[in-house]
Amino acid sequence: MAFSQTNRRSVLIWHVHGSWMDSFVVGGHRYLIPVDTPHDPDGRGLCGRDWPTAQEIRMDELRDQDIDLVVLQRPHELELTARLSGRRPGIDVPAVYVEHNTPRPFVVESPHPIGERDDIPLIHVTDYNRLMWDNGRAPTMVITHGVADPGHLYTGDVAAAGAVIDEPLRRGRTVGADLLGQFGDAATVDVWGIGAEGLNDPLHRRPGVIGHGSLPTDLLMKELAHRRVYLHTARWTSLDVPLLEAMFLGMPVVAVASTMAPLVVPPEAGVVSADLDTLRAALSGLVADRYLAEVVGTAARDYATEHFGLDRFLQEWEQVIQAQCAPGP
Known part of the structure; x- marks a missing residue:
């Protein structure tokens, strides 16, 4: 421009x-x-x-x-x-x-x-x-x-969820860090963000949850694009830019229905719910079905590019x- x-x-x-x-x-x-x-x-x-x-x-x-x-x-x-x-x-x-x-x-x-x-x-x-x-x-x-369009980079070749959460241990319930263990029972969850490596500490470790720390944006986008689903767990934060970036990548979304998330993830782009059983089922289902995940992710990208x-x-x-x-x- x-x-x-x-x-x-x-x-x-x-x-x-x-x-x-x-x-x-x-x-x-x-x-x-x-x-x-x-x-x-x-x-x-x-x-x-x-x-x-x-x-x-x-x-x-x-x-x-x-x-x-x-x-x-x-x-x-x-x-x-x-x-x-x-x-x-x-x-x-x-x-x-x-x-x-x-x-x-x-x-x-x-x-x-x-x-x-x-x-x-x-x-x-x-x-x-x-x-x-x-x-x-x-x-x-x-x-x-x-959001600057990173391109339709989605491959989904890693059968896991990706999430971006800064300081998950300090921010706790606000960002839904306490929910990660329940999602980790449904699918492997790879978490990036400032301080996310703390999730690997024995005091905070949960089965299926892996913290990877912070990455520069371009490298983060490449890593996320390999994951099959984007997981958004926040209870009380504003609209996270990484959620939108994941949609731009072409990732399907599973999101906690709080604040702005229900208004920016349309039904064709993923599953948004306040019911954890519904979210866990959606996560495991999308991780198991790569073709479905790709179709839903394409819809997510279409919506993001039109509105953001x-x-x-x-x-x-x-x-x-x-x-x-x-x-x-």
Whole structure:
């Protein structure tokens, strides 16, 4: 997708969610990514990612940078931006807030951290999230995920399920890590993600569940494409990008019916249910029938490419960026 260089903006944004950033930073602007020596959560920088239009900026250099827009993703970034850049988001510099998560700590009664402000648009990544958060006075909109098409790589030659779960031991029931053992009784489950290797620890090991740790996106896509089914276990997370990426690959899906999953996995693309027996039967059935898995996976890919393409995502973000950076009346 081509963008006019005359409308190229300098966007300050922290590296918080790598998979979402993979899509966001190809929008044709100049993306300023804070970095510090510890490479802690406020200074991760690029983390080795290949983002040609992104530039690492040391924390102590932010005051000297031209910044057209701040994209906030965590509550403390309001104070962090003001302290490091000398500019208050929404007052001295245009800002938007991207909410990646479902409400916490309460399902329907959690006020959003910027809900009392009407000068910073609140952008949710799913309709479900916007519905469930108490958004207060903040102007809201939804820009759903956009995924760069990895191609129809599915082979399904490994008779096992693949899953991507970051920090399954720490996040526990939230990501459905406690369910993995029950699914492992129905089929082998290979799990990738940050800290997933901890599932192999004797204290946490479950029959049929194998943790493989984290991989770069391109290698992860190749590994997933060999597995016959994608398994999505999360109870209370937003819409995981790896679920969409698996659908792009052409993988059939077996998913816990929670948050946005029932709305993005149509019946022809897999099985979504809150009944574990139904999910276990679907998992074992798809793993056993390679032809059926391929047909269902093709339907999953068709749906994903129609609804979660990268061009649509970038076009919607371009409209937001230019609107926020336009001169005031």
